[in-house]
Amino acid sequence: MIQLKKIYKYYNTGSKKAYVLSDVSLDIAEGEFVSIMGPSGSGKSTLLHILGLLEEANEGEYLFLGENVSKLTEKKRTELHRNQIGFVFQAYHLIDELTVYENIETPLLYKGLNSSERKSRVAELLDKFNIVGRKDLFPSQLSGGQQQLVGIARAIAGNPKVIFADEPTGNLHSDQATEIMELFKKLNEQEKVTIVQVTHSEHNATYGNRVIRLKDGLIQR
Amino acid sequence: MIKHYFKTTFRYLRAYKLFSAINLVGLAVAFSVVYYAVLFVHFELSYDQFNTNADRILRLSTNVETPAGITHETSAGAVAGAVQSTFPEVENTTRIFLDYYIVQKDQDAYGEETLAYADPSVFSVFSFPLISGNAATVFNNPYAMVLSETAAKKYFGTTDCINKTLTLDGKITATVTGVMKDIPQNSHFRTDIFLSMSSLIKEGTNWMTNWSRFGFSTYVLLKENVSAAGFTAKLAGLAKEHPLKNNLQYSLVAEPLNSLYLHGQARGNKAGATASGNYTNIYVFSIVAIFVLFIACFNFINLTTALSLKRAKEIGVRKVTGATRQQLTYQFLTDALTVSLIAFAIAVILCAALQPFVNNITGKVIATGMAGNIKFAGLFLMLAIVTGLLSGLYPALVLARFKPVSNLKGKFVNNVKGLILRKGLVITQFTISIVLIIATIVVYSQLNFMQNENLGFKKEHNLVIDFHYDERIGEHGESVMAELASIPGIHSASISSSIPGRSNTKYPTTIEGANKEPQELQADAYFVDYNFLKQYGLEVVAGRGFSKDFAEDMRDAMVINESAVKRLGFNNAADAIGKPFSQRGGNGLIIGVIKDFHFHSLHEAIMPLTMQVSPGFFTFLTLGIASENMASTVSALQKKWSAIAPGLPLVYNFADDTFNAQYKADNQFGKLFVCFAVLSVFISCLGLLGLTSFSTVQRTKEIGIRKVLGASVASIIALITKEFILMVFIALIIATPIAAISMKYWLNDFAYHIPVKAQYFLMAGMLAILVALLTLSVQSVKAAIANPVKTLKTE
Ligand SMILES: Nc1ncnc2c1ncn2[C@@H]1O[C@H](COP(=O)(O)OP(=O)(O)O)[C@@H](O)[C@H]1O
């Protein structure tokens, strides 16, 4: 499903290039649950952003669903974000001015679903995540764990093939973290959603079926 | 989707109340200003257009070529008839002669009114529909009168008043023969009372055939499809056939009715009775209104782009959840459009509330409610939409282009281009505001100057009675004045044909000049008594003033002013003494020269003036009155007056008020300018308030840290305000030359004006900085005194 071939990413700092990723090649098959681990600053987020088409690599090739996506038009990229890719963030990144319901609804709006389709999809998700009672609250009225549940609901609302999660439990205490991890596992196993998460916790990594370790922008074998 | 756009918009309006309020108030005020500016301009351009035949109506006037240049006269009474009978392309002609009378229904109710003598054809040339009476017969008799609805209601309480009568100047009985609809406000001449022309041109007088006696406004209605230029070309021939009595060359000119108000030449001494507009004012107000709108739009752009820093995360999230750039652009345009439409709604209410105020300040009824101006309301709505779209466009494009990743990383930094733009807009706003402040200061200094400048005559404590040429006073001046002067509190009296500030008649006057040749002057002529010079404190600089001791002073002696001396070519006033003159068929010698004084407003340069002692033209009595016990003096005067001239109401004014009445239009201009300046400063400051509130929020953490490290409140305030004050300062530097040049131009309209002084700029600059500081202090003080622990904790 995902193939990276000899990916390089660098920033121009002053006169010389600072490499964040060097010679990264990897394959992720459909239905996998992959954890990316590594020390702070090793390039995990950068790798995830490249995988999620939020950033472009400077060198190398990226095939997503067999298609070369190294250079994409903005339109094509948006298309993939709408239909194939979901994101979960460490800081949740809910829209503060929208309610729980509306936050989950947002990707469906952009996807162009009609009102009744949206209603039933959001209702289904609220039900599934057990947050029906909170649908009219605003993010600021929720705990971190609850916010992250909404974040995940939003990420899967559009039925993506893959979810990229950057330290999804980084701001949560362990009970909440476990709940989120169980959820990922369930999504992965029952709905066959491919999951790529960045995590610092070896324990969290055990929920997945593979770990990719990064150090100084290099994959450790 | 559209529903979602609007929902998001309203959520944001609620979430950022201060920003929303600033945008709404700013735009609403600006829309109102533009609305009224458009109405004003439209009103000014609409003059005389209510006449169905406006395109075919010309006003005939006379340009007389004197040695001193062309004098612009109205037309003689004979012109209309001659034109009508000579030129087949003329469908109709009508003459109007403006005058004023004391109009009375009964002894106690009276007032001075301008009215007009008119030919019956006035109702067919112009569109003045009659409500009652027959246009063909209303003017069959002398002192037949057509009233406007307003006048009819004022005097009789009803428009049903045919055959009722009014008394003119306390002695003439005029009979109502018709009632007409009010002449629209946008007519270049207006009257509430028309009198039949036969009231003016009595049987046996030669006004009808006299080609030299001006005073009529003659209007020609051409037949359809006749070229006005072709007609005008033929007028030269007609003028040739009818020479003036003094044999001066002249030409008949035809001015189209459509351009009379704005471009018509002021003509004759009654010029003041017709309205005339000012093209410059139209430009000034259009430009200023657009500026005010710009200022409000700049606020919108500034605040939206500033706010975008706060919205960066949201934009990033929307992008990764699948929003296209286009959809985001629509979202921001929806925001802008919504704000602008809400502002429009507020503006509609604001405009309705301000209507009486605006009409009052412009001195005209330019607005009659938006319902009556649906066309404008529609235009106005369009303006709101276009404004919303245009000012939303820039932020929309910038915001939609944000890269999601940097936003989500929280690494979004204020981009330099945006910052420069924002600063540029703030500087522009303050430049406009400061220009307007300077302009206001200059306008008011000039108005003040005009009202307080030494006019060269004594205007205080002079009570002036206009007795409307009543013979009981005019022919017994000496005894009337003696009687009035016996009233305690009245210490002197003088009688004359005119007083400073009142319209006046010019006469061709011949005086021997420096080259020993008789020189023709078109001079303003005052006919006065022996006491006039003293009464008005006019200083004799050569020769002597009038005196009863010299028999020739009655009619055969003349006093001239310094301007006349100069015009005659003398270097010394004394050189003019003893020179022969002739005027109006009489002649004699120059006996004295008086120092120039302003007998017209300071708009006009002082022109040659002649004075003669000559009863017959007298209509003003000037009384020197003590300022103590004024009320009892006036009531004693009232009593005496009714004994002297029973039936003639006492109409009086003070000389200084009469003179200052000439500045009515200038004062209105000044008031309008203050409004504009205040509004633009207000909206600019709203923007500043928004930006500081934004930047203090941005810097909350920095401020907190600084305070923990020991920064004083003052240094924090300085930190926040420094940048903005610098911008205002730059604005002042840019504004100074712009204001200097434009105000110089404006002042040139006044023959006598103040210089543009550096202190005006300093004052304006200080004012702008003060207002800006006050605005800034609201936010910066709040930030500076906030408890640092709190702000740091919330981070
Ligand atoms: N825009 C940028 N400019 C320069 N350096 C950057 C930029 N973004 C990230 N980096 C650097 O790239 C490296 C990897 O960052 P990141 O992928 O966020 O690491 P991680 O998520 O593993 O902590 C870090 O050293 C960071 O400083």
Ligand SMILES: [Mg+2]
């Ligand atoms: Mg990271």
